[in-house]
Amino acid sequence: MSSTQPPTTLQATYFNGQVLKGTPVNVHCGAGQLVFFLGDTKHAIALRSVKRSESFGNAPIVFELPDGATLEFDRESSRNTLKFWNALSPSWFEKVQYHPTQWLLISLVSIAFAAGLYGQGLPLIGKWIAFATPQSKVSKFMEDVLPQLDGVIFQPSNLGDQAKATHQRQLKSLIANQAGLSHVKLAFRSSKIGPNAFALPDGTIVLTDELLNSLPAEIIPGVLAHELGHVELRHMTRRLLQNAMVGTLIATFSRDISILVSTLGTQLVAQHYSREFEREADLFAIELFVKQGRDLAALELLHEKLGSLDQSGSRNASYLDSHPGADERLQLIREKQQNKEAR
Ligand SMILES: [Zn+2]
Incomplete structure (x- = not known):
């Protein structure tokens, strides 16, 4: 039996989008929903309606809720649990952070694109202006x-x-x-x-x-x-x-x-x-x-x-x-x- 079952709730900070001060909440995830209580009010929000902003380094993981409020999770302590919940659907930007070969590929494509612009695009634009x-x-x-x-x-x-x-x-x-x-x-x-x-x-x-x-x-x-x-x-x-x-x-x-x-x-x-x-x-x-x-x-x-x-x-x-x-x-x-x- 595994002794390291991920927790069923996570600490997060709720920001309503109007005041700067956040409210600590316990977030539970189940049946494709994020569930938490604000006072006595239960909030159940479909995961697929939640947008997660790009985040990197040690910045908190931020969930944007449909009504403009946000939930912030401490990256270090929450990441694995959120992953286990399948609550993370990382953006390409975050994916490449953990995949150096993808970074390399993207960099090479960018360089090739820039070189193409310099090598082909600029001469074409220059030619057009010169003759116009x-x-x-x-x-x-x-x-x-x-x-x-x-x-x-x-x-x-x-x-x-x-x-x-x-x-x-x-x-x-x-x-x-x-x-x-x-x-x-x-x-x-x-x-x-x-x-x-x-x-x-x-x-x-x-x-x-x-x-x-x-x-x-x-x-x-x-x-x-x-x-x-x-x-x-x-x-x-x-x-x-x-x-x-x-x-x-x-x-x-x-x-x-x-x-x-x-x-x-x-x-x-x-x-x-x-x-x-x-x-x-x-x-x-x-x-x-x-x-x-x-x-x-x-x-x-x-x-x-x-x-x-x-x-x-x-x-x-x-x-x-x-x-x-x-x-x-x-x-x-x-x-x-x-x-x-x-x-
Ligand atoms: Zn010459």
Whole structure:
């Protein structure tokens, strides 16, 4: 015979929901009912109508009665008895407290969900906003970016007027008949960060002297076409929006341009576009070349040159770092070339 029969009554404190002071009661459970006396009045309450609040740690176990009153049980002394009475129907929250593997599973699912939002959701939202906002608004809002960067990472260009005019002509012929790219401008700068090219959100393409000096002029259209891809696809705006959404660029919306620009400068130098954006820009460049009847050999040469620059030790250039390997890009160009010839 068991010597540890659970008790048939439990001490609890009754709160009527109107006054703070509780009344001690003896609670009995039977036939699916909680039974207790308040003075001479018998209260019999169906268990299934009783809600039990989530509780954890050493907090009392609280039963919410249908009329708004509550019964509080001391967790430690009452839990086993309530269990024996089948009066406990633990919430998922309480269940997982006692099942670490479930916790782990729930945590993993939460992390996966958050990563999904970050990895998939935010880029999608960023893309939607970037394309829903008229370019003229983006340009207006971002027009101060370059002047601000001038104090941080750029210095005036030392390039001759003739070379500048050549590249301006190259840009002009690339954007001829490209309706969405008529706002694109070129800016020449010398930079502390070496050979580089950037497409700013307002459509300004910045070419550094260091890049122009290390590449033959005839392959610069390839660089420009790639950057035009970033402009057309609004990559910089999308990346800024993504960052803004995760809170590192709140200043974008507060119009505090100095914070924006200090962050943008850091990003330009330190952060790379995703490989997906790079591939999209590469593809755009190839298609633009094909559309305009240009020789894809110029793009091939560009990537060969970039590849060799890459190996020559000028590694602090994000333009080079961020771009897919030369082999990969040459492969892409050759595939396009073959498709073209097969037609
Ligand atoms: Zn790029």
